[in-house]
Amino acid sequence: METEIIQRFLESVGSKADVDLYLKLFRAQKKESFAIIAAGDPIIKHALDPVHFDLRILAGLGLTPVLLLGLYEGREADRQAVRVKEWLVEDAVPAQIVSCGPDVSVATLDTVRAAISGGAIPLVSLEAAKDVTPEGRFRLLATMACALETRKIVYLSRRAGLEAQDGKPLSDVNLATDYDALLANGTLSRRQASLLRHVKQLLDNVPHRMSVAVVNPLHLLRELFTVSGAGTLIRRGSRIDRYPNLDQLDHPRLTALIESAFGKRLSPTFFLEPVDRVYVEEGYRGAALLRATPVGVYLTKFAVERAAQGEGIGTELWSAMTRDFPSFFWRARPDNAIGPWYVKHCDGMVRVGEWHVFWRGLGVSEIEPAIRHALSAPVDFLPSTPVAS
Numbered sequence: 001m002e003t004e005i006i007q008r009f010l011e012s013v014g015s016k017a018d019v020d021l022y023l024k025l026f027r028a029q030k031k032e033s034f035a036i037i038a039a040g041d042p043i044i045k046h047a048l049d050p051v052h053f054d055l056r057i058l059a060g061l062g063l064t065p066v067l068l069l070g071l072y073e074g075r076e077a078d079r080q081a082v083r084v085k086e087w088l089v090e091d092a093v094p095a096q097i098v099s100c101g102p103d104v105s106v107a108t109l110d111t112v113r114a115a116i117s118g119g120a121i122p123l124v125s126l127e128a129a130k131d132v133t134p135e136g137r138f139r140l141l142a143t144m145a146c147a148l149e150t151r152k153i154v155y156l157s158r159r160a161g162l163e164a165q166d167g168k169p170l171s172d173v174n175l176a177t178d179y180d181a182l183l184a185n186g187t188l189s190r191r192q193a194s195l196l197r198h199v200k201q202l203l204d205n206v207p208h209r210m211s212v213a214v215v216n217p218l219h220l221l222r223e224l225f226t227v228s229g230a231g232t233l234i235r236r237g238s239r240i241d242r243y244p245n246l247d248q249l250d251h252p253r254l255t256a257l258i259e260s261a262f263g264k265r266l267s268p269t270f271f272l273e274p275v276d277r278v279y280v281e282e283g284y285r286g287a288a289l290l291r292a293t294p295v296g297v298y299l300t301k302f303a304v305e306r307a308a309q310g311e312g313i314g315t316e317l318w319s320a321m322t323r324d325f326p327s328f329f330w331r332a333r334p335d336n337a338i339g340p341w342y343v344k345h346c347d348g349m350v351r352v353g354e355w356h357v358f359w360r361g362l363g364v365s366e367i368e369p370a371i372r373h374a375l376s377a378p379v380d381f382l383p384s385t386p387v388a389s
């Protein structure tokens, strides 16, 4: 497929900035670490067309996922692999069938790696492991993901993602905070609850950074190439650390994080301004900085490094912040993409010139002084010094 057609299709899936960002990220990784896509029997039977289209686009972009067949039910996996291969080969997309037994052998991994480095999509069949329990097959997947240092596992589903019983898909599941509640209150169907348990087991067994997406093949490319994603993104969840000021923080790391998030250079006076509460994601991938002012608590920075945006870290910081602070206010540029999300999470907002000012939990008499404060706060970035994302 021609590169230009592929690029145009991807831009219809998400914004050009998002697509370019993810392409850059995926291409910067080791080729074999891109993704493992697990497609079950019903997907191959009823949704092979979109899967095939997704794989063609990815191959056209030089991205080579591993397609895993037989993760839940191994009996038909060899035949499914042959079927997928026939479809791909017809469109001149190179693919190679790889059989995986009850252990992921060195030979299997070598074959997968060789296929990928030769530009062929490995179609890994677990039929030879069909007598292993589903738990065992998820362990095989974990072993493979560890060896390839896979960054994303995609579980293709006929549904939109993990769905609550009202049929609404859950966009983000943080295992650290949501797992017990999701299993305890019968939110998920029996099948999806079992998938969630297996995903937890998988993420617990993989030491490197990896996420799992449950997505319909029709939305796979949107999941991979947009910040907002599609389907359900399941993450191990991060620890959010709290600090009373900036003193104990690693200033260069915090600077790098904020500059990457905003794409601008911080003013050298930034660390001289007082800050009264800081929330930092354990790996310095996100931070929120709050300042106590005479008119209330001001959220002065809310940032997640560019490469990690859309993974839910912002939401985790937000929950930590809102648990501790019932009221605060903040501002954003009108063209900031996060605006609609702020609207959902504020009690009120006002548009004034080049700023939107938002607040939560303020009394009526506190709103006007807070707006004035937000509008007069200094800009913490140097003018026209963009930072490459």
Ligand SMILES: CC(C)(COP(=O)(O)OP(=O)(O)OC[C@H]1O[C@@H](n2cnc3c(N)ncnc32)[C@H](O)[C@@H]1OP(=O)(O)O)[C@@H](O)C(=O)NCCC(=O)NCCS
Binding pocket: 171, 227, 228, 229, 261, 262, 286, 302, 303, 304, 305, 308, 309, 310, 311, 312, 313, 314, 315, 316, 331, 332, 333, 336, 337, 338, 341
């Ligand atoms: C704003 C920011 C901190 C959010 O952090 P994040 O980790 O990306 O946020 P999450 O992944 O938790 O997503 C939170 C919501 O924002 C949405 N969102 C995040 N980035 C988005 C973007 N670029 N475009 C559209 N929506 C976006 C997500 O879809 C999600 O919405 P949902 O809950 O309705 O699905 C982060 O995007 C960022 O650092 N942006 C640049 C700096 C910035 O503008 N900071 C705020 C200045 S006021």
